[in-house]
Amino acid sequence: MxxxxxxxxxxxxxxxxxxxxxxxxxxxxxxxxxxxxxxxxxxxxxxxxxxxxxxxxxxxxxxxxxxxxxxxxxxxxxxxxxxxxxxxxxxxxxxxxxxxxxxxxxxxxxxxxxxxxxxxxxxxxxxxxxxxxxxxxxxxxxxxxxxxxxxxxxxxxxxxxxxxxxxxxxxxxxxxxxxxxxxxxxxxxxxxxxxKPRTAELIKYASNSFLATKISYMNELAKLCDELEVNVKEIAEGMGLDPRIGSSFLQAGLGYGGSCFPKDVSELVMTSRKHHVNLRILEGVIEVNRTQYTYLLDKARLRLGGFAGKNITVLGLAFKPDTDDIREAPAIRIIDQLLLEQANVQLFDPIAALPGHASYRAVKVCSSAEEALRGSEAIILCTEWPEFGQLDWKKAKRLLRQPNFFDGRNMLDAKRMRGIGYYYQGIGGDH
Incomplete structure (x- = not known):
């Protein structure tokens, strides 16, 4: 054949x-x-x-x-x-x-x-x-x-x-x-x-929607963890050891993106509505994901007293590591909001690039993480590229105007970052 x-x-x-x-x-x-x-x-x-x-x-x-x-x-x-x-x-x-x-x-x-x-x-x-x-x-x-x-x-x-x-x-x-x-x-x-063909078609949507549900559930739970001063990573570890749950897709963060989850969950909801069925859980999943990025931005805004005129470093643009896909990436939403509030955005991603839209001409696209950190008053980590974990953050601190670190992927060790002088805020992270 x-x-x-x-x-x-x-x-x-x-x-x-x-x-x-x-x-x-x-x-x-x-x-x-x-x-x-x-x-x-x-x-x-x-x-x-x-x-x-x-x-x-x-x-x-x-x-x-x-x-x-x-x-x-x-x-x-x-x-x-x-x-x-x-x-x-x-x-x-x-x-x-x-x-x-x-x-x-x-x-x-x-x-x-x-x-x-x-x-x-x-x-x-x-x-x-x-x-x-x-x-x-x-x-x-x-x-x-x-x-x-x-x-x-x-x-x-x-x-x-x-x-x-x-x-x-x-x-x-x-x-x-x-x-x-x-x-x-x-x-x-x-x-x-x-x-049957219909069953096969639905298996794909049901699979992606369930994984998206796990992500949004943990993102919601992370907000409660912040209030209770509980580490969401330890919650995820404890949950994931249950074989009925499993450890995948229990990482709290800025929300899901990419080419599959956003469109597949939306389409399944639309299909259900056409057949007069309300998938209320998935409607909640979409809403949680739509607004998740604002949770960390609100904390950063409060810490800085607003974004206007501030130099903000965004580390990572792709919706996940090892891809250049920026479709529905939380980093795009964050950059859009920072620009709307008149921040000076300095961006670095090792692979992904911004769309050619005129509104992004105000973003300083940097060739290295170190360049993006220079003169910054806050760092927002949006993609957990391995090189960000390998960066010498003690040395990098000298490049900053203010050592404020907002970890949208709970990638770095909170105690270590605070120990070398950073104000460190994750999502449902260590306290």
């Missing part, structure tokens, strides 16, 4: 890599000629540890190719994975225009049976809609199947997750499709779930 990947973003590039790695012939298709040119040279257009090397390896071997010729690509490939974006619309629902366009392109160009597999995160019922789009675009009736095969990749850990998945979920109502996908994934040893 020859595999076509439509969309060469984070999910598409990773999916292309993993199928090439296990021995299949793979082609990546994208309408963005610039992306395709870079990928043909074995270069990525985003940051993901280890993925570029894997892409380059399989481009060199010719097992992985890239094209902008969608008509030829669709004709020549047996299995087509849809890995295009499904961003949120203003009301929180998923924008399916790219999925719809890909489906119509397939319908117009296919000349024989195709298995179309949705990797993109899509609302429940999208598999049925894709069938309709393809059938409506066909010039003559040609058989095809559409299956759901959601991805469970962590940004910053995509290569590891793709090569060693914790489960494979397949949603299909076709035995032929099931057998083809089992053959494609036959080299993986992990639990399989073969179910």
């Amino acid at each position: 020859k595999i076509l990947i439509i969309g060469t973003g984070y999910v598409g590039a990773t999916t292309a890599m993993v199928f090439a790695e296990i021995g299949w012939q793979v082609t990546g298709l994208d309408i963005d000629a610039g992306k395709i040119q870079r990928l043909r040279q074995g270069r990525l257009h985003f940051h993901e540890p280890g993925l570029e090397d894997m892409i380059a390896k399989h481009v060199k071997s010719s097992r992985l190719q890239f094209t902008t010729d969608k008509e030829t690509a669709i004709k020549e490939h047996d299995v087509i994975f849809l890995c295009v974006g499904t961003p949120s619309l203003p009301d929180g629902s998923a924008d399916l225009r790219y999925i719809g366009q890909a489906a119509k392109d397939i319908g117009r160009s296919m000349k024989g049976y195709k298995l179309i597999v949705t990797k993109s995160t899509v609302p429940v019922g999208t598999q049925e809609q894709i069938k309709k789009w393809i059938a409506a675009a066909q010039q003559e009736a040609i058989p095809f199947d559409v299956a759901s095969n959601p991805e469970f990749l962590r940004e910053g850990k995509a290569v590891e997750d793709a090569l060693r998945p914790d489960r494979i979920v397949i949603g299909t109502d076709s035995q032929r499709a099931t057998e083809q996908l089992q053959r494609l994934y036959s080299s993986f040893v992990c639990p399989w779930i073969i179910t």
Whole structure:
């Protein structure tokens, strides 16, 4: 079987890599000629540890190719994975225009049976809609199947997750499709779930929404910990040892961001409302996350007597380490608020960059953490990049105008920071 990947973003590039790695012939298709040119040279257009090397390896071997010729690509490939974006619309629902366009392109160009597999995160019922789009675009009736095969990749850990998945979920109502996908994934040893398309689609949303719920729960609890003078890290450790709870996603901080959790929780809430069901817990999760960043800002504002004219260092821009993804990143919200209150913002992130919006021209983007600290009256740590933990904070203190440290990720040791002369404030941290 020859595999076509439509969309060469984070999910598409990773999916292309993993199928090439296990021995299949793979082609990546994208309408963005610039992306395709870079990928043909074995270069990525985003940051993901280890993925570029894997892409380059399989481009060199010719097992992985890239094209902008969608008509030829669709004709020549047996299995087509849809890995295009499904961003949120203003009301929180998923924008399916790219999925719809890909489906119509397939319908117009296919000349024989195709298995179309949705990797993109899509609302429940999208598999049925894709069938309709393809059938409506066909010039003559040609058989095809559409299956759901959601991805469970962590940004910053995509290569590891793709090569060693914790489960494979397949949603299909076709035995032929099931057998083809089992053959494609036959080299993986992990639990399989073969179910209906709607169930597979909902598994992805339910998984991400539950993880987002754990994050927002701990962020709420951290506020109580501050009032009770209790260390939220120790609370998380005590909770995480219970196997029914587990230790992952119990870290309090500024809130979640990225390409998945914000849009997936919002879409699940929108789906529930369309079916006259109120998911009140998830509505609370969204609200907690929307306002979480203000908790630390309020403490910083009180400490400084306002932000106007103050030099504020923001360390970290990406929503998490090992990625350049700034979608829904708490740091962006913090910077926006600081600029609104006329602060002088000094920013450093080792990988991620600010959007090209004119409003960010006032931000001093620095080439090192030390440069960003110079003359600062407060530090706000937004991303737990390892190099921030390795920085000589005793030496760095000499660069500051005032040693105020607001740790939005509870990354550093509170007692040590206070011992070398910092005013240190975390979120539900040590007292």
